[in-house]
Amino acid sequence: MSDTVRPARRGAGRPAGVPWPWLDRAGRISALRIALLVALAAPAAVLLWLLAAGALGADPWKQATREAGNHAAHILLISLAVTPLRWIADWPKAATLRRMVGLAALAYALLHLVLYAGHLGWNLLAVGAEIATRIYLTLGFAVLLGLCVLGWTSTDGWQTRLGRGWKRLHRWVYLLAAAAVLHAFLQSKARADGAVVMAGCWLWLMLWRLLPGPWRARPLALLALALVAALATALVEYAWYGAATNLPAARILAANLDLAAGLRPAQGILLAGVAAALLPLLRRLTPAGA
Secondary structure, rough: OOOOOOOOOOOOOOOOOOOOOOOOOOOOOOHHHHHHHHHHHHHHHHHHHHHHHOOOOOHHHHHHHHHHHHHHHHHHHHHHHHHHHHHHHHOHHHHHHHHHHHHHHHHHHHHHHHHHHHHHOOOHHHHHHHHHHHHHHHHHHHHHHHHHHHHHHOHHHHHHHHHHHHHHHHHHHHHHHHHHHHHHHOOOOOOOOOHHHHHHHHHHEEEEEEEOOHHOOOOHHHHHHHHHHHHHHHHHHHHHHHHHHHHHHHHHHHHHHHHOOOOOHHHHHHHHHHHHHHHHHHHHHHHOOO
């Protein structure tokens, strides 16, 4: 949510200072922004259609709530991936999309709460009681409040008002993303693969930010980062299963070395990290303007 988008020109079809998501900084209709808007809105449209059609199983509101929460966490992590994409792909325009992605994460988090209220029969007192007494819900609600603050202050006007404090405030998104991942772990029971993948993504994104500037798009540095992030993901998985479940954590850890066990979260993080490391090489091999 921390990119800066200037208001479009007056006369572009909307009041000054209201940045319609399909317009670029000059107030022109942007095919890229329209495509991104459709991609961000499509999961919500499909989810609500499935809910209305009764196609989400025996407990549709609960399933819809879970799916909306997963989308919120995934999109929040994608918003953190915009800056690495800008560096690795040498694509400065990516930075102009960050606020849209961050606001989409907020929208899905709000949808997550609304669907949870529907799951409880729209009993707002029960919703409040559950949030106050269940630690994972308290944590999730705190993340939602934090995203609301970042979303409200994401405009150019607030950036001007807060000055240097604006960046400090919006760096809280890293902690909010970590809390969202923990929220996913606490909701999971015996099967936490999705939460482990999110943890691995968060680790890669944070470790990338610790790299010195000149290394952030170097293939060898990115390969090393992929290995470190994959190892850290495996250790997080081991720690979770060892501390929070009765499952054999050591056997789950060893499965990362067994190709017959299927794709494990740490292996997926490694593959994604290797793909990121190859991107600068592919960019160099692609003729300019191709």
